[in-house]
Amino acid sequence: MAVCCDLEVDVNGEETFMVDKKIIASYCGRLSKLFGKSTGSARNLKVIFNDFPGGAESFELMSRFCYNNGRTVINPSNISLLYSAAQFMEMNISVSGTHNLLEETGKSLEEMKYWTWSELLITTKKCQDLLPFPNSTGILEKCVDSLIGRITASGEPSPCPSTSSPDSSGARLSCDSRSTESLKNSFSRATWWFDDLLFLSTNLVGMVIEPMVSKKFDHVIISRFLFYYQKSKCYTGTSDDKRKVVETVIDMLCILDWNSVSFKSLFGILRVALNCNIRKCSRAKLESMIGSQMDQATLDNLLIPSPHGMNYSYNVNLVLRFLKAFLHGGISLVSPIQLRKVASLMDLYIAEVAPDPCLKPYNLPSPLSEQDFSIKKLQSKLSCLSKPSSKDYSKPLTKQNAILIHLLVFVKLGARERIKETSQQIVVYARKLDLPTDNNDKIRAHLKGMQWRVTELERVCMKMQAPMTKIMNSRVSRHSSSRSLPRL
Structure with missing residues (x-):
């Protein structure tokens, strides 16, 4: 059959093809x-x-x-390109x-269910390259x-439900009677896919993690993968890439059970996030x-x-925000x-x-304001303890109430200038409480110790003021003398 090249096709400005119009149009x-x-009868x-x-x-x-x-050979390396082209050109x-x-x-x-793991990875990588085109999402899903499905099927069930982070109390691992070495091997078998999925873009990570969460996959394993993904991507990425990776990982960690997320690893991400200017949310x-x-x-x-x-x-403000999150659900x-x-x-x-000496009250705009629910709970609890007419006045001071006093003292602390005021508040609370002498000696000693430590901090601050004043005065005199005296 004679072939004539009567159709010129410019593909995305990358390359121009000369093809037979009749042959191409018969399939497209x-x-x-x-x-x-x-x-018209234009030839070209x-x-x-x-x-x-x-x-x-x-x-x-x-x-x-x-x-x-x-007819053509269809394999995992070209099926995504052929499928997307067929949809785009309406080759039905x-x-x-x-x-x-x-x-x-x-x-x-x-x-696809009969493909090997490597063939699935090849096709997924090709699909990821086609993501800007809407017709590629079907095969990608x-x-x-x-x-x-392969990850879920090959992963062994965890020794016990994920109720705590891997680096917290160790309760998750201690609930199984197997040896430590056996648990390590089991954990390594559950994480074999980590390196293979490092090619995923930030747009594709969510498509993988969210279905895993919906299918009740172990949250500890998911969080470990996200931390591993973040470290690997941020090692060589640009600042903008690091920001996108950190934001994506945080968003995915947030949908997990927070008790399954490693506290130590969260601080590792925090150190990166503080330098990446990530979104406020x-x-x-x-x-x-x-x-x-x-x-x-x-x-x-x-x-x-x-x-x-x-x-x-x-960064005291950041710690205050941590404390606010800790008390977010209420002190109860x-x-x-x-x-x-x-x-x-x-x-x-x-x-x-x-x-x-540089810490001033205006440096500490405490997010734990008077309107905060948890602070109201603290204050109401303390007011009940401090009023002689209160029904709870006759009850002995418990350790929990002493801790409430301690937390409120911290919240009220703006800077070192307010230490004296805080110390006076502690004394007032201690005087108003009618503490029995039989079971509350330890609580009395704790309150006195708090008062003593606050007094010591005030004394240290007073001692530092004099040397700092001398240093500042010496610097001022040095600068002024250098300007007034001519060089010989």
Whole structure:
């Protein structure tokens, strides 16, 4: 059959093809409709495609199918290009009968369940490259479903339900009687797919993670993959790429059970996020996740350097937002053990940051305002304890109530200038409470210790003021003398 090249096709400005109009139009409904509407007998025509899926490579594969009488080799490396081209060019049964590309690729997709893992990865990567084109989403969803099915089928069930993060109390691992080495091997078998899915773009991560969550996949494993993905992508990415990756990972972690998310790894992401200028909503989500597990924090975790350009040492505002997230559900929802841990941590934190001479009250716009629900709960609890007419006045002071006093003292603390006022408040509370002497000696000692520590902090601040004043005066005199005296 004689072949004439009477049609010029410009594909996305990448490459121009000279093809036989009759052959191509016999399989492509889009071109058949276009030429059916054209009038005149021009021999040479030109068609320009600006949004052809897969570009020149995809058009060439489609053309080979047309020139080969509707036959071609379909494999995992080209099926996404052929399928998208067939949809775009309307190569269905109404145009070419039984030999149509859309039907052939559809049959091959039905056999996807028999593909190997590597073949699925190849097809998914090709589909990811076609994401800007809307016709590529259908095959991409099928690939993602197959990938998740393979991961779910090969993953062993966790030893026990994921009720805590891997680096918290260890309860998750201790509930199984198998040896530690066996658990490590089981965990490695559950994470074998981590490296294979690092090619996923930020747009595709959500398509993979959300179905895994809906299918009740282990949240601990999902969170470990997200942290691994973030570290791998941020190691060599640009600042903009790092920002997108961190925002995506935070959004995906937020839909998991927060108790399954590693507290230590959250602080690792926080260090990256503080330098990436991420969205406010993503930052708020990260702070909420950290604050919800604040009872697991250490003093080193909270000693976060202040933002660039600030003259004080530590980012106290960030810690206050963590505390707000910790008390978000109300004080009644926090266990006494958690309150005791956070109260002790705040005691250490105040002792560390209060001596900073650059820390002023206006540096600490506490997010725990008077209108905050949890603060109201604290204040109402304290007011009941401090009023002689209260029904609770005759009850002995419990450890939980002492912790409430401690937390309220921290919330009220604006800077070192208010330490004296805080100390006086503690004395007032201690005097108003009628403490029995039989079971509350420890509580009395704790309150006195709090008062003593606050007094010591005030004394340290007073001692630092004199040396700082001398240093500043010496600097001023040095600068003034250098300007007034001529150089010899």
